Every structure is written in structure tokens, then in C-alpha cells.
Amino acid sequence: MKSLLKPIYFLLLSSLTLFSCEKEDKIEAEISKISIDFTVERFDKAFAEVTPNTLPQLKEAYPFLFAKSYDDAFWLNKLKDTLQQELQNETIKKFENLKKETVEIESLFQHLKYYFPEFKTPRVITVATDVDYRNKVIVTDTIVVLPLANYLGKDHFFYDGIQEYIAEDLEPKHLVVDLATNYAKHYTFNQRRKTFLDDLIFEGKLLYFKDKVIPFKTDAEKLNYTEAEYNWAKANEEYIWRYFVDKELLFNTDTKLPSRFINPAPFSKFYLEQIDSESPGEIGKYIGWQIVRDYMKNNTISFKQMLAKEPKEIFDNANYKPRK
Known part of the structure; x- marks a missing residue:
């Protein structure tokens, strides 16, 4: 009898595993059909190309990225700042396009919509700001801000002096993971x-x-x-x-x-x-x-x-x- 039990147990386990995989495949097929309407808004590129004539329109489109306490002259002078120029050049060079990241973010949003029907697709906006590995992405109910300087790759010269275990996390592949972490904290009872x-x-x-x-x-x-x-x-x-x-x-x-x-x-x-x-x-x-x-x-x-x-x-x- 004992010799028969072992094969039966493994047969049952295999059947349960197969059923579970089929169920997951069915769910993923349903999720892939969910329509998510969003684009990644390249504020980093728009700000790099702004002129005195186009600055008012950019401020109108992104009022939350321009502190009201600073006038137009401040922002135009910021464009001449060598550090800001370097940030812009390096982020745009690394992320000339965000095709892979956009696909991954869309999939994340599809999964969020499936499990949390109340989820509303936010605006997703890229910026070129100082490296801040403690706040790698910013998530609100309506806006996601992606500071691309946090994802230039562990060996980038911006990260000289940062401890290796921290720099390891500053890779492009971690962008959507960090985004998911932020949403996890939002939806998990704390x-x-x-x-x-x-x-x-x-x-x-x-x-x-x-x-x-x-x-x-x-x-x-x-x-x-x-x-x-x-x-x-x-x-x-x-x-x-x-x-x-x-x-x-x-x-x-x-x-x-x-x-x-x-x-x-x-x-x-x-x-x-x-x-x-x-x-x-x-x-x-x-x-x-x-x-x-x-x-x-x-x-x-x-x-x-x-x-x-x-x-x-x-x-x-x-x-x-x-x-x-």
C-alpha cells in the first residue's frame, strides 16, 4: 500500500500544479485585454528645449512642477546651469525612448486595474532632477513622476561615491519594480x-x-x-x-x-x-x-x-x- 501512495501523491500534486498554471494563464489572458490609455510625457525633454516664448505654455501644462515662488527668470536661468544641462543630457542619452519601460508600466497598470477596479490611470511624467535614491519614483492618485537620473545604470559616473549595494538598484530594470512597490504600499493595510x-x-x-x-x-x-x-x-x-x-x-x-x-x-x-x-x-x-x-x-x-x-x-x- 505504501508503495502506491507515493505515486498517487505526486500525481495529485502534478494535477493541482497544472490546474493552478492553467488558471493563472487564463487570468493573464484576461488582463492582457484590459485597455489602458496613457502615454509617458517627456517633461525632461520639453524642459530641455524650452524658450522664453514657450515657457508659459509648459508651466500651464505642468503647473505642479513649477513652484509659484519662482518667476520665469529663475527657470530660464536654471536651463543655463551646467549641472542641470548635464542631468538633461545624460537622461535623454540613456532614455532616448522608453519603449520597454512603457510596455512594462502599461502591463503594471493593466494588472492594477484587474485586481483593483477602482484604479484610475495616472499621468506618467519623466523629469531630469538630482539623483535621489531614497525617493526614486513619486506616486499620487493622479500623477506618477519618474526622475530618470535614478535609473542610469550602476556604473554611471553620477553614482560615484554611492555605496555599491545602493548603486545596484539604480538600473533601468528596477523602474517598474519601484513603481509597483509604491502601489503595494498604497493598497496594503499598514x-x-x-x-x-x-x-x-x-x-x-x-x-x-x-x-x-x-x-x-x-x-x-x-x-x-x-x-x-x-x-x-x-x-x-x-x-x-x-x-x-x-x-x-x-x-x-x-x-x-x-x-x-x-x-x-x-x-x-x-x-x-x-x-x-x-x-x-x-x-x-x-x-x-x-x-x-x-x-x-x-x-x-x-x-x-x-x-x-x-x-x-x-x-x-x-x-x-x-x-x-
């Missing part, structure tokens, strides 16, 4: 986080959100990891989880834990020399992601409902088991 588990589950929700709205990105890209960093996280998942449990970190309220395992950093801080030197930063996000994925796999609940669930409820019902 209760006050007291414990390390609260942080893990919140970050896991954000990453699961990306599973749903940017499925065309790799898991490594969703985390802003390199493939090597992502493979390290997968290979060491069981060890990481055992460390969190053995050190009784899950329900710990130590405010230093996010800086060790959640916040951007060159590596995660286990305080073990060899592991610290090999690990990528933000490893807690990866663990939280796997917990949320298991919760969704093992419970009958919608994506939107999950976003509002309490962290402990998700953890208690996830039946999470780290991959070996």
Missing part, C-alpha cells in the same frame, strides 16, 4: 508594526503584491536582488528561518531588528562573520514573502482580502515550511 514578525509579514505582502502585478519580472528583480543574491537566499532559507526561531526573534520588539534584516544594507547582520559576509541585505523580506506565499497557497482567500489580514493570522495559518 497597521502599526510592533514585532519582527509584523515587519516580515508586511514586507511579504508587498512582495506578493509584486507577484500579482508585475509577474513578468523575475523573483530576484522583485527583491532588487542579483540572481546570485536570490540564489543565496533560496539555498539558505532553512538556516535563516532556524536562526530567527532559535534566537526567538519573531515576537521580539527590538527596534534594531529591521536595520539588521529588513532595511537596505550591504548584507544582513546575523553577527556571524562568514554568514554576514555572504548574505545579501534585507533577507527578512525574502522570508516574509515565502510565509505569505504559503498562506495564499494553503488558504482559500482572495488577494485583496489577504492585504488586510493581521500578520499573526497569516503566520498562524500559513503552515510555512522553509525550503531545504
Whole structure:
């Protein structure tokens, strides 16, 4: 009897996996038919070409990009500023067109519209401003602003002096990922986080959100990891989880834990020399992601409902088991 159970189990598992894939394919086919009417407005190019005669029209079209406390002379002088000229030249050279990024943003918007019918397509506007890796994109209900100088590639000379782990994130491929992160924070219930588990589950929700709205990105890209960093996280998942449990970190309220395992950093801080030197930063996000994925796999609940669930409820019902 035992010898028969194993083949039956794997047959059932294969059938469930096939059914799940077919369901996902059907959903993606429906999403691809959603009409999204938008264009990427190249304010960076328009401002670079503005003249005293055309400035009033540009200000009228983009009043929110011109502080009223500055007169026309200020903006015209800004055009002569060598730093502004360099910003404009470098962003336009790197992004002469935004064909790939536009396709990805459109797909993101289609997925958002499918899962959140109330979603309204915003204006999407590019700008050439100073590098600000802490605020890489700006998202409101009606406007998305894309500062292109934040995505010129990790080796760009603008990023000289920026730590390598930060510069790694300043690649064009991360633009739509950062946009999805902003929307994830908007749609995810953000209760006050007291414990390390609260942080893990919140970050896991954000990453699961990306599973749903940017499925065309790799898991490594969703985390802003390199493939090597992502493979390290997968290979060491069981060890990481055992460390969190053995050190009784899950329900710990130590405010230093996010800086060790959640916040951007060159590596995660286990305080073990060899592991610290090999690990990528933000490893807690990866663990939280796997917990949320298991919760969704093992419970009958919608994506939107999950976003509002309490962290402990998700953890208690996830039946999470780290991959070996």
C-alpha cells in the first residue's frame, strides 16, 4: 500500500500544479485585454528645449512642477546651469525612448486595474532632477513622476561615491519594480508594526503584491536582488528561518531588528562573520514573502482580502515550511 501512495501523491500534486498554471494563464489572458490609455510625457525633454516664448505654455501644462515662488527668470536661468544641462543630457542619452519601460508600466497598470477596479490611470511624467535614491519614483492618485537620473545604470559616473549595494538598484530594470512597490504600499493595510514578525509579514505582502502585478519580472528583480543574491537566499532559507526561531526573534520588539534584516544594507547582520559576509541585505523580506506565499497557497482567500489580514493570522495559518 505504501508503495502506491507515493505515486498517487505526486500525481495529485502534478494535477493541482497544472490546474493552478492553467488558471493563472487564463487570468493573464484576461488582463492582457484590459485597455489602458496613457502615454509617458517627456517633461525632461520639453524642459530641455524650452524658450522664453514657450515657457508659459509648459508651466500651464505642468503647473505642479513649477513652484509659484519662482518667476520665469529663475527657470530660464536654471536651463543655463551646467549641472542641470548635464542631468538633461545624460537622461535623454540613456532614455532616448522608453519603449520597454512603457510596455512594462502599461502591463503594471493593466494588472492594477484587474485586481483593483477602482484604479484610475495616472499621468506618467519623466523629469531630469538630482539623483535621489531614497525617493526614486513619486506616486499620487493622479500623477506618477519618474526622475530618470535614478535609473542610469550602476556604473554611471553620477553614482560615484554611492555605496555599491545602493548603486545596484539604480538600473533601468528596477523602474517598474519601484513603481509597483509604491502601489503595494498604497493598497496594503499598514497597521502599526510592533514585532519582527509584523515587519516580515508586511514586507511579504508587498512582495506578493509584486507577484500579482508585475509577474513578468523575475523573483530576484522583485527583491532588487542579483540572481546570485536570490540564489543565496533560496539555498539558505532553512538556516535563516532556524536562526530567527532559535534566537526567538519573531515576537521580539527590538527596534534594531529591521536595520539588521529588513532595511537596505550591504548584507544582513546575523553577527556571524562568514554568514554576514555572504548574505545579501534585507533577507527578512525574502522570508516574509515565502510565509505569505504559503498562506495564499494553503488558504482559500482572495488577494485583496489577504492585504488586510493581521500578520499573526497569516503566520498562524500559513503552515510555512522553509525550503531545504
